[in-house]
Amino acid sequence: xxxxxxxxxxxxxxxxxxxxxxxxxxxxxxxxxIVHIPSEACMTSKTEGLLKELSSLAPVAxxxxxxxxxxxxxxxxxxxxxxGNHGLERPENDSSSLFEAKRICTVxxxxxxxITFESGIEIEDKTYSIAIHYRRSRNKTRAKNQxxxxxxxxxxxxxxxxxxxxxxxxxxxxxxxxAAILDLMQKSRTNHAFYxxxxxxxxxxxxxxxxxxxxxxxxxxxxxxxxxxYFIRRQSDINRLLKDIIxxxxxxxKHTSREVHSE
Amino acid sequence: MSKTERHFVSLFHIGVAIHHxxxxxxxxxxxxxxxxxxxxxxxxxxxxxAHTLALAVGIHPSSLxxxxxxxxxxxxxxxxxxxxxxxxxxxxxxxxxxxxLEITSKKLDAWSIGLSDIGNELGLIQTxxxxxxxxxxxxxxxxxx
Numbered sequence: 001x002x003x004x005x006x007x008x009x010x011x012x013x014x015x016x017x018x019x020x021x022x023x024x025x026x027x028x029x030x031x032x033x034i035v036h037i038p039s040e041a042c043m044t045s046k047t048e049g050l051l052k053e054l055s056s057l058a059p060v061a062x063x064x065x066x067x068x069x070x071x072x073x074x075x076x077x078x079x080x081x082x083x084g085n086h087g088l089e090r091p092e093n094d095s096s097s098l099f100e101a102k103r104i105c106t107v108x109x110x111x112x113x114x115i116t117f118e119s120g121i122e123i124e125d126k127t128y129s130i131a132i133h134y135r136r137s138r139n140k141t142r143a144k145n146q147x148x149x150x151x152x153x154x155x156x157x158x159x160x161x162x163x164x165x166x167x168x169x170x171x172x173x174x175x176x177x178x179a180a181i182l183d184l185m186q187k188s189r190t191n192h193a194f195y196x197x198x199x200x201x202x203x204x205x206x207x208x209x210x211x212x213x214x215x216x217x218x219x220x221x222x223x224x225x226x227x228x229x230y231f232i233r234r235q236s237d238i239n240r241l242l243k244d245i246i247x248x249x250x251x252x253x254k255h256t257s258r259e260v261h262s263e
Numbered sequence: 264m265s266k267t268e269r270h271f272v273s274l275f276h277i278g279v280a281i282h283h284x285x286x287x288x289x290x291x292x293x294x295x296x297x298x299x300x301x302x303x304x305x306x307x308x309x310x311x312x313a314h315t316l317a318l319a320v321g322i323h324p325s326s327l328x329x330x331x332x333x334x335x336x337x338x339x340x341x342x343x344x345x346x347x348x349x350x351x352x353x354x355x356x357x358x359x360x361x362x363x364l365e366i367t368s369k370k371l372d373a374w375s376i377g378l379s380d381i382g383n384e385l386g387l388i389q390t391x392x393x394x395x396x397x398x399x400x401x402x403x404x405x406x407x408x
Contacts, residue, residue, distance in 0.1 A: 002346045011341040015309035015355040192309060216310060229346040251358070 004218050004230040005237070010244065013194075016216060017248035022190040023054060024081075024181055024205075026197035027064035027071060030220050033235055034164060034198075038124065038133060042074050050242035055079045057249040059188040063087065063177050065161075065168055065201055067126045080188065085128045086161060086170060086201055087180035091187065097174070101128040104171045108154050115150050118143060129174070130158075135165035161201045168201065176204035181215075194245075196220065198235065203227055277388065294339075294367045297330055302339060302364040305356040312345065313352050339363055 002009055025031050031051065032041045043051070054060055061081035064071055068084035083090050088101055109125055112132075117123075120137030123130065132150075137143035147167050151160060158169035161176075177197075185193050191214060195205045198220035206217045206227040219228035220235055232241060264272070281296075289295040294302065304319050305311065313331065317324040331354065334340040339360030345351035356364070 002343070008341050008343045011357055012310045012343065012353065012355040014358060015305075015341075018356065018361055019307050019309060021309075191307070227347070 001219065001222055001224075001226065001228060001231045004232050004241070009230055013216070013244065014248045016192060016194055017058075017245070017252050019192060020059075020188075020190040022059045022061060022081075022181075022185055022188045022193040023245065024061040024063050024184065024193060024195045025051070026177075026195075026199065026202055027062055027066060027074075029164065029198035029235060030196055031062065031238060032074070036135060038131075038135070038166075044239075046239055047242065048076060050239060050246065051079065052077045054242055054246050054249070057246065057253070059190060061181075061184050061188075063180055063184075063195075063197075063205075065126075065129070065131065065163065065199075067128065070126070081184050083177070083180045083184065085126055086168060086174070087177045087204075088128050088170065088174045090180055090183060098128055101171045101174055104156060104158075105130055105169075108158065108169060111154055112150060115153075117146060117150070121147065129171075130169040131163075132167045132169070133165060134167075140165070163199045163201050177202060178204035178208045181205050181208070192216070194218070196232070196238075196241070197228075274388075274392075292367045292370050293363050298334055298339075299364065299367055299371070301327075301330060301334065302356055302360055303368075305340065305354065306361065306364065310353050310355050313354060316354060334360070 004010070004013065028034060028038070028041050031047055032043045035041050051060065055077070059081070060079040061083060062071060062075075062079055063083040065086050066084055068082050068089045071082055071084055072078070081091060085101075089098070105125065105128060108130055109123070112123055112130070118137065118139075120134060121143055122133045122136070124133060132147050134140060134143035134147060151158065151167065151169065154169070156172065159172050159174065161168040161170065181193055181195060185191070193214070194216045195202070196218040197205065202219070203226065205215075206219065206229075208215055216230070217228040218230045218232060218241075219226050220232055220238075222231045222233070232238070285295040285297060289298065292299075300320055301316070304316060308316065308319065311319075313327055314324050317327045320327070331340060331342065335342050337359075339357060341355045341357050343353050343355075345353050
């Protein structure tokens with residue numbers, strides 16, 4: 001992994017602004033800080049303003065584990081594309097797959113309700129998927145073991161995506177964030193995409209078998225085992241990144257309009 | 264000299280003329296035709312690997328190296344190591360490269376007057392040469408030297 005803010009990497013990032021590129025962002029831990037209580041996560045007004053500005057210059061997507069309904073509550077504007085539930089909730093998604101995911105989640109919720117979890121473990125029903133948080137648990141190892149045992153008892157067996165102090169449960173045939181990004185690239189008619197995320201759930205995008213030129217993957221925080229190519233050190237660097245992307249696009253726009261006037 | 268020989272000599276002269284044209288173009292426009300073609304491709308392929316770029320332009324990766332080094336010296340492209348495989352390189356066009364490409368493309372537009380008249384002939388020469396090469400490659404693969 002190389003730092004995205006190195007001089008040469010910024011030039012690579014700039015080259016994305018010369019062509020049609022989709023800019024996709026994870027929400028928690030990327031656009032918004034990770035907080036103790038997940039329901040309190042939100043973007044700073046500065047980040048939101050910059051993201052809004054970027055969405056007026058290029059196609060922007062937010063790809064999150066939250067439900068779209070939950071995500072919308074946290075945004076004062078709507079970017080071109082919103083993807084929720086780890087890629088399951090997408091624009092123009094097939095309603096039968098959503099219905100099936102909802103049915104399975106209801107069954108799981110009923111089973112989980114019967115289990116007495118220790119304090120600090122919270123079950124979040126995201127309609128089409130379930131998140132079991134243990135961030136507030138005092139003994140994380142014990143909490144993890146208890147959650148794993150509970151998950152093992154679920155039928156049908158879920159697809160598990162481990163995140164930061166959270167286990168996400170999805171129906172086994174539900175698509176992942178990587179599939180959602182490919183779908184968005186097609187919808188937005190872009191050949192290239194930029195994606196930034198911070199979690200293990202984002203590895204599905206980082207590991208897409210795509211040519212380096214078509215997908216630029218960035219991780220928040222350096223991690224050796226990650227398949228992302230570039231990294232930014234911390235979540236608070238997101239504003240600097242957004243400012244850079246906007247600056248590159250504004251420069252291109254200025255240049256093009258100057259050309260049009262001279263003609 | 265037979266008629267066939269004369270044709271081959273003509274082909275040789277076309278090759279020499281293209282070589283001179285490339286040099287002239289680099290000197291007066293800032294980019295040779297090869298460099299112009301590479302940058303044109305790079306605009307739509309940001310952060311591409313050398314191998315993919317060579318395939319897209321239709322030249323052998325080893326022939327690409329020198330042209331890319333030249334473009335890098337002029338600061339028209341950025342070449343970095345692939346973070347996941349340091350044997351590979353990632354190539355991107357720089358802002359300066361993009362600006363030069365736009366200027367050169369405009370100048371080439373002015374030069375293109377008269378080119379459309381011989382466009383068909385150029386296409387025929389290209390098709391003939393490519394057909395000969397692929398035919399030759401097939402023969403060589405059957406009968407090694």
